[in-house]
Amino acid sequence: MKALGSSGWKGPVKFRMPTAENLVPIRLDIQSEGQRYKDAFTWNPSDPDNEVVVFAKRTVKDLKLPSAFITQIAQSIQSQLSDFRAYEGQDMYTGEKIIPIKLDLRVNHTLIKDQFLWDLNNFESDPEEFARTLCKDLGVEDPEVGPAVAFAIREQLYEIATQSVASAKESRLSKKSRRGSDHGSASKASGLSMDLVKLFSFKSSVVRKRKDLDVYEPVVDLLTSEEVDALEAREERHAR
Amino acid sequence: MEAIDSSAELELYTIPAQSSWFLWDDIHEIERREFEEFFSESSITRTPKVYKEYRDFIINKFREDTSRRLTFTSIRKFLVGDVNLLQKVFLFLDKWGLINFSPSLNDNDTLSSVDNAKVEQGTPAGIRVTATPNSLRPITAPPLVEQRTVSGVKLPPLTSYSDVFSDSKKPDDVLLCGHCAERCDSAFYQHNKSIVNICEKCFKNGSYGGENNAADDFKLVGDSAAALWTEEETLLLLESVLKHGDDWELIAQSVSTKSRLDCISKLIELPFGEFLMGSTSGRLSSAVPTEDEDTEQVKTDVQEHEETETREENEDEDGPPAKRKRVALISDSDSSLMKQVATMASKVGPSVATAAAKAAIAALCDEASCPKEIFDTGDYTDSTVDRADGDKDTEMEEQREEKDGPQGLPVALRIRASVATALGAAAAQAKILADQEEREMEDLAATVIDQQLKKVQSKLKFLDQLELIMDAEEEVIEGGKETILQERISVLQCAFRSGVTKRWDHTYVK
Numbered sequence: 162m163k164a165l166g167s168s169g170w171k172g173p174v175k176f177r178m179p180t181a182e183n184l185v186p187i188r189l190d191i192q193s194e195g196q197r198y199k200d201a202f203t204w205n206p207s208d209p210d211n212e213v214v215v216f217a218k219r220t221v222k223d224l225k226l227p228s229a230f231i232t233q234i235a236q237s238i239q240s241q242l243s244d245f246r247a248y249e250g251q252d253m254y255t256g257e258k259i260i261p262i263k264l265d266l267r268v269n270h271t272l273i274k275d276q277f278l279w280d281l282n283n284f285e286s287d288p289e290e291f292a293r294t295l296c297k298d299l300g301v302e303d304p305e306v307g308p309a310v311a312f313a314i315r316e317q318l319y320e321i322a323t324q325s326v327a328s329a330k331e332s333r334l335s336k337k338s339r340r341g342s343d344h345g346s347a348s349k350a351s352g353l354s355m356d357l358v359k360l361f362s363f364k365s366s367v368v369r370k371r372k373d374l375d376v377y378e379p380v381v382d383l384l385t386s387e388e389v390d391a392l393e394a395r396e397e398r399h400a401r
Numbered sequence: 402m403e404a405i406d407s408s409a410e411l412e413l414y415t416i417p418a419q420s421s422w423f424l425w426d427d428i429h430e431i432e433r434r435e436f437e438e439f440f441s442e443s444s445i446t447r448t449p450k451v452y453k454e455y456r457d458f459i460i461n462k463f464r465e466d467t468s469r470r471l472t473f474t475s476i477r478k479f480l481v482g483d484v485n486l487l488q489k490v491f492l493f494l495d496k497w498g499l500i501n502f503s504p505s506l507n508d509n510d511t512l513s514s515v516d517n518a519k520v521e522q523g524t525p526a527g528i529r530v531t532a533t534p535n536s537l538r539p540i541t542a543p544p545l546v547e548q549r550t551v552s553g554v555k556l557p558p559l560t561s562y563s564d565v566f567s568d569s570k571k572p573d574d575v576l577l578c579g580h581c582a583e584r585c586d587s588a589f590y591q592h593n594k595s596i597v598n599i600c601e602k603c604f605k606n607g608s609y610g611g612e613n614n615a616a617d618d619f620k621l622v623g624d625s626a627a628a629l630w631t632e633e634e635t636l637l638l639l640e641s642v643l644k645h646g647d648d649w650e651l652i653a654q655s656v657s658t659k660s661r662l663d664c665i666s667k668l669i670e671l672p673f674g675e676f677l678m679g680s681t682s683g684r685l686s687s688a689v690p691t692e693d694e695d696t697e698q699v700k701t702d703v704q705e706h707e708e709t710e711t712r713e714e715n716e717d718e719d720g721p722p723a724k725r726k727r728v729a730l731i732s733d734s735d736s737s738l739m740k741q742v743a744t745m746a747s748k749v750g751p752s753v754a755t756a757a758a759k760a761a762i763a764a765l766c767d768e769a770s771c772p773k774e775i776f777d778t779g780d781y782t783d784s785t786v787d788r789a790d791g792d793k794d795t796e797m798e799e800q801r802e803e804k805d806g807p808q809g810l811p812v813a814l815r816i817r818a819s820v821a822t823a824l825g826a827a828a829a830q831a832k833i834l835a836d837q838e839e840r841e842m843e844d845l846a847a848t849v850i851d852q853q854l855k856k857v858q859s860k861l862k863f864l865d866q867l868e869l870i871m872d873a874e875e876e877v878i879e880g881g882k883e884t885i886l887q888e889r890i891s892v893l894q895c896a897f898r899s900g901v902t903k904r905w906d907h908t909y910v911k
Contacts, residue, residue: 277484283483283486294488298475299474
């Protein structure tokens with residue numbers, strides 16, 4: 162651990178999305194007057210706030226939803242944005258945090274399962290680029306898959322980042338002297354971080370072991386319409 | 402554009418030349434610059450060792466099957482680490498051509514975005530295809546096939562030579578006289594300041610049209626009639642050159658429509674024209690009348706090149722002319738060899754070629770132990786028979802086969818003779834070139850020595866001048882010394898006269 166302390170320590174950085182572009186994942190799920198609107202997209206928090214209402218209005222118009230949705234949509238977006246902004250002033254430790262990101266999502270007829278490692282400290286990371294490459298390499302034709310994948314990645318990153326802020330606050334409160342990197346901060350990461358030390362040392366190789374290969378391999382399934390319907394019905398039941 | 406890089410398994414992989422800096426055992430400067438994060442010791446997950454492992458793994462993975470395009474997703478599962486970083490390494494290797502460099506693999510990107518490959522047939526707009534009258538066959542521009550895929554190989558032009566001189570002439574530009582609005586068929590006069598052209602007739606009539614009144618303002622431009630050479634005229638020209646050699650008056654007469662200068666310029670323009678002129682000027686008038694007629698038959702051979710050169714060798718060899726003739730009419734499969742022989746024979750002078758031929762024949766005959774006389778078939782009967790047969794190659798072959806019987810001159814032997822001649826000619830040429838080189842070297846050495854001598858001489862001159870100057874100065878100084886002495890004496894005298902003390906004297910007495 163001592164060796165790590167000298168090489169790996171990074172000071173806290175201000176909270177932001179640890180990606181090249183600071184975009185917030187916004188999820189909407191609004192039900193009203195018998196209609197349900199579910200959506201997920203990324204929003205640029207530096208956009209002026211009036212844009213939210215404009216967006217809500219346009220969405221309602223495009224999807225021909227009842228106008229009651231406008232305010233609900235706008236409200237939902239605003240609250241999520243303000244949550245995000247609440248975190249913004251605070252510190253987070255991103256040190257040596259390489260986390261596994263899991264994908265398990267269905268977009269129309271395409272089912273994707275995947276797992277890979279993401280470095281929280283890499284502020285040049287680009288979920289959209291990753292999603293593009295994934296879809297291109299796997300030959301996914303549905304253009305909605307890429308953005309969905311990117312969104313899923315962003316959501317997870319967002320969550321980890323907020324956790325990191327929380328734990329940073331907590332550690333400051335408890336006045337623990339933090340020497341070295343924050344391997345203990347996120348519980349999820351700590352286990353992996355230990356492995357990291359072992360993995361990236363001189364003795365071992367960064368080539369993954371055979372037993373882990375299946376886990377980290379992307380799997381894409383194309384579903385038939387019946388399967389899609391069945392799955393959707395099951396999801397509805399779970400939601401209720 | 403390919404460099405050979407041998408991998409550890411001692412198999413040869415070809416990689417693009419721009420990535421030849423890559424070494425398995427080392428990390429190159431380019432890589433260090435690109436991936437500073439690995440080398441700055443800022444984190445345990447990014448070390449040079451890690452980078453090297455990533456890189457080597459990806460390249461090896463690609464080389465397992467170089468024909469398929471390696472995708473990032475397929476290798477990402479194998480490597481532990483931030484996927485963004487891995488992608489960066491992957492893209493870096495792709496960009497530098499260390500992976501996915503085969504031409505066939507690059508289609509994927511383009512095909513996905515552009516569905517059809519653009520195929521252009523025919524000539525692109527920039528090239529104008531005209532059958533220039535100077536050549537016996539039209540020059541066709543190659544059909545350019547442009548595709549989005551990489552090949553981009555341009556087919557070489559179909560002509561055997563490129564007609565450089567025809568570009569300057571534009572035979573298909575129709576010039577209209579500015580005044581009478583008729584075509585300027587032959588010469589036309591161009592005004593110096595404006596772009597008005599008037600035809601000859603108008604110029605002679607003095608009607609220049611409009612404000613262009615001064616006759617001086619017009620200059621005669623181009624003689625378009627004289628510029629056009631039809632096939633017959635070219636042929637006539639060549640024949641007359643062969644017949645008359647340097648006598649341009651006679652040539653101009655035989656080629657009736659062209660003036661002397663035109664003939665000369667045309668001959669120069671023809672690709673072999675200079676050879677012709679050189680060979681004819683050195684030629685003795687051993688021109689046999691039949692040879693001209695032979696040229697008529699020979700002209701129906703495949704290409705103009707060959708034809709003229711065989712004609713040349715007909716002229717050039719004073720030796721066994723008839724043998725040459727028949728050799729020239731050998732069937733097509735040998736024509737390339739003959740062409741080579743012809744080229745070589747034409748390059749060296751006639752006497753050298755004959756000497757080579759004679760020597761070759763002698764050697765062959767010694768080998769084959771057959772008398773040399775069989776090669777001396779210089780009889781007119783052959784040529785008359787040949788002539789009578791007209792232009793068909795097949796008939797020529799028959800002739801030749803007939804001749805085989807009585808002459809006992811097998812084709813193989815003739816071929817060997819010609820090959821030996823060619824080799825002899827080539828050897829002579831080589832010797833000449835070598836001698837030339839030697840002379841040149843000696844020349845250069847002499848020049849260098851000259852220069853050195855000149856340098857030394859100028860230095861000597863300089864020193865001489867210096868010496869003169871020194872001498873002059875010495876004299877001046879001597880003079881100065883004298884005057885000083887004089888002055889001293891006078892001072893002493895004055896001192897004596899005025900009765901100066903002894904002490905003072907002492908100081909001045911040396």
